[in-house]
Amino acid sequence: MKLKLHVWRQPNKDQAGAMKDYAVEGVSEHMSFLEMMDTLNEQLMNKGEEPVAFDHDCREGICGSCSMVINGLPHGGHKGVTVCQLHMRHFKDGDEIFIEPWRAKAFPVLKDLVVDRAAFDRIVASGGYVSVATGGAPDANALPIPKKEADLSMDAAACIGCGACVAACKNASAMLFTAAKASHLNHLPQGQPERFERVKNMSMQMDAEGFGTCTNLSQCEAVCPKEISVRVIAEFNADLIKAQVKG
């Protein structure tokens, strides 16, 4: 099929960008969206132009690198898939597609569709872990964990840190990401000692990075490729209140 693309081109962090139009030909319905972008880039380079820069790596929906807003929706808006897992069979010949980077103050554009998501790493560094050093851990089966709790923890731990939740939110809030990390750890006995300090510190870091406050509109959940539930946000807020009461 043949497609008309409108792609965000921005030379670097400091210069302004703009949407640019491209026609791409020879797209198969079996291609992934990124393979369609590869096809575009090969065509551009054969014409002597610079390829469109975009983040990608594993191309199987788990590394969290790929990050494009497609027709206004992060990852294209199909339930439970990242851009790399979005296939062209969802499009038809002659379609017009708008492709933009994540847009959020805390995620500055570095070039074209590539943004800087280091703010997520700093949120994790502010408390998204159990403070245990290597060595001296007790036997793994010494502490049974109810399957239900382990499953709730795993549901939240499935987050791939892609940032679609931020890109979807009109406040560019990082609540779903931050709360998912807290929920992963807070459902486990290993996470209890630091539970309340964790939510306080991560929440403060999230604010410091320039993410907005939660809108309670659940757009984040709707676009999350790992379908993480906003129940993690409710848990996070509850823990935050408890943390304040405890002082």
Added chain:
Amino acid sequence: MKLESRIPSGPIENKWTSHKMSMPLINPANKRKFKIIVVGTGLAGSSAAATLSELGYQVESFCFQDSPRRAHSIAAQGGINAAKNYQNDGDSVRRLAYDTVKGGDFRGRESNIYRLAEVSVNIIDQCVAQGVPFAREYGGHLSNRSFGGAQVSRTFYARGQTGQQLLIGAYQALEKQIHTGSVRMHTRHEMLELVTIDGHARGIITRDMVSGKVEAWAADAVVLATGGYGNAYFLSTNAKGCNVTATWRAAKKGAGFANPCYTQIHPTCIPQAGDYQSKLTLMSESLRNDGRVWAPKKKGDTRAPDQIPEDERDYYLERKYPSFGNLAPRDIASRAAKQVCDEGRGVGPGGRGVFLDFADAIKRLGKKVISERYGNLFDMYTTITGEDPYSVPMRIYPAVHYTMGGLWVDYNLMSNLPGLHVIGEANFSDHGANRLGASALMQGLADGYFVLPYTIGAYLATAKQPKVTTDHPEFKKAVADVNTRTAKFLSIKGKRTVDSFHRQLGNMMWEKCGMARNDKGLNELLKEIPALREEFWQNVNVPGSADNLNTALEKAGRVADFFEFCETMAMDALDRDESCGGHFREEHEDEGEAKRNDEKFSHVSVWEVTGDKPVRHKEPLVFEAFHPSVRSYK
């Protein structure tokens, strides 16, 4: 090239314990005087960087991704082995070690492998303490499943995302150390050169992939945890960014490259759909716990799978390997699939595929149980192929997945270049000629959490090298080398894209140095690679500039290194005139099984690539605890 394996003496059960006692220690106050560079943040790199900094060393950590959490370990699906014997099915450290030695077709180093099995139990404890949400039974205890090449259930898992969860555990440990200031993290930095001074590894040169700035970094030791070279084939299950550059650059500075021809072709991947394809997707080996592999008995049978009656199906793994059945090891299962397709019995487009069928398991256990076990894998399959594996069998075909070869290391995980340590997939030592499923995660974390943090101290305590800064002429020269290479790529302005060369090279490698190899094909390949390489250096087109984010430039550097590396890989495949594990020379087979030649090839082939022509050295393999036998899974 001097290859001293430094394997401690004594019975295999005591080697690691006595070695730990004999290694010199560095007192905590002195540790902080040493700086260690760790390149790569997968399971091995993240766990090593975190643990070394906990011990008190200053750590500089580098990755090419935008966050350490994205390293390709994250894509491992099925699980991690450990000799916990929680299932009471007769597992032990010795059994895990034996399975791994045998799985590697007696081409790995048994002392390293035994140590790996020994520390495997600590890994699970450590990960649980970090909050890794492993699958659990209703009683709250950890759940296990089986993997290929083993008759016990020793694989721990977190749904189909075990690699992700283990990497997030290691990443969180790393972020904890970054927060304390004891690790300095450099993301979007690609290592382009190793710097040696007086024969010791003393630093690296990196390119900042956003600003293009080329920088030098000096340290007291360098650790490479930069993964494997599966992308030499262009199409593989590896992430797009995976490359051989860091290890190859080290090899060019004198580090020996061991067994480059040992590559693992994984039997259960989604078959290739077209020429545009950018990568292949793995379907976890864990699926073979419940899925049955089959092909039609009749050649060219194009009926839909549900139209083929039971007695016209060939469950060839169950037929050929009754004691291991569908859980035969990867090299064997891959070869069997290739044979079936070569006989004209393959299914799907081009006849390159076999069925992986869950109908029996769904009948036995119900759709709900199967969905709980493999739901995300089934979803992934549906997303990619548009087919529903709950009702139609999956179609699968082998694909390049892992590389057992890598930089040569001694028992301390140090290469022949003093100070250069190599861990995880990047080294060669633990998997011989074939890796068993769920052992890569085990090795990455064993090296990073429990082996290197001890052994690197032995080097630092005894090396007595003067402190150096990046003002040293060797650093200046290495920076100049990188800049020259970059300028060269940008100046060629040819007609072909980097990807088009990479695709062609990969295709050549797959055809002649892939699942089956022979003397004629390898000799042809050794002429074709240099010819294509020459064209690359004349006719590649790298647009853009050096001082900006430039994806074409990044790829050009990696593909240029693949060109050189692939030649050595083909030489190694030609030189190893036997079949073993994943290295299948068609001249040496016994009813389709790999036929080893222990008399001539019971050694590690180590290639020195600093001169005009690669030179092969040998480390003889010594088996004291486990005796090489014909590897049978029948």
